[in-house]
Amino acid sequence: MNALSADYLFVFILAAFLGFQLIKKVSPLLHSPLMSLTNAIAAVVVVGAITITGEEGATPLAKTLGFIAVFCATVNLVSGFMITDRMLKMFKPRGK
Amino acid sequence: MNALSADYLFVFILAAFLGFQLIKKVSPLLHSPLMSLTNAIAAVVVVGAITITGEEGATPLAKTLGFIAVFCATVNLVSGFMITDRMLKMFKPRGK
Amino acid sequence: MGAFVPFAAIVASALFILSLMWMSHPSTARRGVRAGEIGMVIAIIGALVQHEVVDYNLIIIAMIAGAAAGIPMALLMPMTAIPQRTAISHAFGALAVGLIGAAEYYKHAHAEYAGGFVMWALMFEMLLGFLTCTASVIAFAKLQELIGGRPVSFPGQRILNGIVALATVAIGATLALDPTQTWLFPAFVALALLFGILLVIPIGGADMPTVIALLNSYAGLAASAMGFALGNKLLIVAGALDGASGFILAVVMCKAMNRSFANVMFGGFGSVVASVAGGKDDRIVRSASAEEAAMQLENAGSVVIIPGYGMAVAQAQHKVSELYQALIKKGVDVKFAIHPVAGRMPGHMNVLLAEANVPYEQLVDLDDINPELPQADVALIIGANDTINPSARDDPKSAIAGMPIIEADRAKSVFVIKRSMNAGFAGIDNPIYYNSNTQMLFGDAKDMVGTIAKELAGGGSGLH
């Protein structure tokens, strides 16, 4: 373990604490949309996939794996955000 | 601004968000002790002061400034934690 | 450009955080989705403008294809299929993580990386990624009833699982220490995939939501691990947020079922459903007609409607909404009591009722509604069973003893809509059906509620 990895650990710990604080405050009313939202956010792995696929000197294997990865991640993020929004659109306050 | 500073900004933003989430949840009952606690925590600048004072090839000026800094910070952290604890000791639930 | 990339990461992370922050309340939640979307776009741009990236064709094609697949999926998905949808999307996400890991592995399959931090991170990432992938597929299959929901167990199961787990970890470690052993890699992947399957098959179908939440947090951890391996802080943050969310939801569900993780994962819960279901006995059951129910409802001052899984499978939410409208028109005070694990996923009932235009202020939490129930004139239970089973409260030997319930039996009078005397998910008998203040309305939730609503609206064609 070097200083660099320590650095990542730092970010991870902060983010984890923050995550717990934030999620604890989400009203149970919204637990389903929450699931699909975090799901969509996790699809940010697409950035990793993009690098793999597009980086110069990528082997054909890498390109293939990357291609599938980009595809899968994109499906998730597109459908994830859209479904979340669809669900949330349905939550209406009284007198609406 | 280089990647390094971006890195610090990253940590700062995460910590700031986290700070707001945490402090918002502190009961008003404890706002006084909270002030002195954060005060004590901020005294962690003592680590900076220690480096200045003790690092090799420190100029006399640096040593003097560092010395005062270590002193001030130590006063804060010692008294800060102790007073906070003194205050909190006084908060008793019913039937105690 | 050089400066843009790190800042894209910062801004995107901040937006993801805001997104979850705004998710805390319905009034700001949609803003949260916007923030998340913008963050995602920025992150993607940040990735595309890196100098390393030279070939865009494949990327563009893959993204277009992905969007083409994702959009209709999002638009056509019925709300009742949300649990399955979540499961399958975890499979997709985890697969992506795994494949990226694989590609990275081959890039690093040289002696100089042996035992390095990056290698360990990669192995951890792939382990989580691949097992989450297959596990999610099984979860999907169970929820979609492509395969039986019954827990699968066979002699020596635990031993087998143990061996597979050990083997996976052992090979992973070997590869981390000596990446050049590429011939071992396929075995590692295969074992990880197999392990995912073995993990989930012994778990009952109705426990899938908890499993899904757990897999959600695994997927998050995997993404974070990837962040460690690629040195990408954005991934670390997003992964951590996702992980925290899945974990907390799993905890919420376990608490609301008063069960431990261990019990959910290894308990083989639900295997007994059949055995007890529909057990006959001689206790009296009072059953009533839609007309009688309608009459009592419209004369009631306050009604608490308690929906459950049955409402979901019957897709009765729109009829329930009609009933609600009819009742408030008649000046009856109507509230909905929502149990945290009513239905088959957290927040299930809320989404369905919101879909049917029930204002969310009317959806009341377990803790807030229980004190009100003793004053309620009528508790109308629609396809709920375990979540209102008094034996959880009264009978310490019950399979669900200690599970918090909605105390419907405390209401002045109780109506229960279900098709039979069959048990619910927990597969246990429910004494509430035999109380003197309980009347059963046997039938499909959708038809029965519809008829009652018609009665109230003054139509009154009666049951068909």
Added chain:
Amino acid sequence: MGAFVPFAAIVASALFILSLMWMSHPSTARRGVRAGEIGMVIAIIGALVQHEVVDYNLIIIAMIAGAAAGIPMALLMPMTAIPQRTAISHAFGALAVGLIGAAEYYKHAHAEYAGGFVMWALMFEMLLGFLTCTASVIAFAKLQELIGGRPVSFPGQRILNGIVALATVAIGATLALDPTQTWLFPAFVALALLFGILLVIPIGGADMPTVIALLNSYAGLAASAMGFALGNKLLIVAGALDGASGFILAVVMCKAMNRSFANVMFGGFGSVVASVAGGKDDRIVRSASAEEAAMQLENAGSVVIIPGYGMAVAQAQHKVSELYQALIKKGVDVKFAIHPVAGRMPGHMNVLLAEANVPYEQLVDLDDINPELPQADVALIIGANDTINPSARDDPKSAIAGMPIIEADRAKSVFVIKRSMNAGFAGIDNPIYYNSNTQMLFGDAKDMVGTIAKELAGGGSGLH
């Protein structure tokens, strides 16, 4: 060692975060302090074991001296002096930050750092550090009444402040762009110190708590800036936490006074106190004796005690606690209504009453107590004034219009303990004293409450 340092930073940060997390409730708060202490120790060890650090003598001496000064300070400090203590400790902390920045500056006073990121961070750090230092000293002096609390204002004040501010920033920027101009440095420091003074003198003494909270967040930002300059993430985190806390407390106070930051910082609020205070008029004021008050209190079913700044200055908290004990012995239901800005710092009343052994469950928030007041038989106001002034609610033209108040006037009958008809901090007249259901108990809070308590205990020596 090499590995220990970064991990010390991580562990310390995590402990500081936990510390604030546990601070959320009295039952866990002390654990929070422990966590903070341990985190601090780890951080210090982490700093001491760095290879760069070679000379320990000075450090040890300074730390021993610091502890020697800090410990008695902590043990002997009376609770009523907490606001001053907070102010002076900010001065110490900010001074440390400034001096470290100065030392760093001289280390970096070479051409190659010109305009570099580190330089800008250092200048920002010193600006905040030094101005916070002097500002806190003034705040301390005002609270300790070493100097008059009255806002100091003179013609051209704003212009002067503006010029000083500009000059400071200009010189700071010059130094950042050309660090070799060391001769400018003392001027920069001097101006920063001066600016701190100018910022605070126009602010009224009773606004100091808000100022202190703001200075708290400045100090935090300064620490973060130092973290940026030294590349120390632990400092960045600790600073950010401190900054957030100070900022939120300041916002809470402003909200509770229904005033804006701008108004607090530049409003010269409180300058008018004298003018209105003790304004005579012909409205009838009913005054009562301790005996009458005691009698009515013991025959009351429910009593709400509303303490204010007067209780603090009179140090009456212990007598109030006696009164509370006497009343509950007689079976009276007693609650304390705590206004967020009652007294002179946030949470002031809570600390004092806790010190006097009043269980914290009895200390009720503004929002929770107001609905109960109309049912209360007696509201006993002890040295509170603005926080119970109905004109904030009823008179849109009042100086404190819109400030949330404790609606004592809604109680069946009201007793007010204060020494005279003088106004409170806001310096405005209070109609509640003239209500027909209000009776004044003129006298020092401590004596008056003590006498009432004696009466109740059956002693009955009467007033002296």
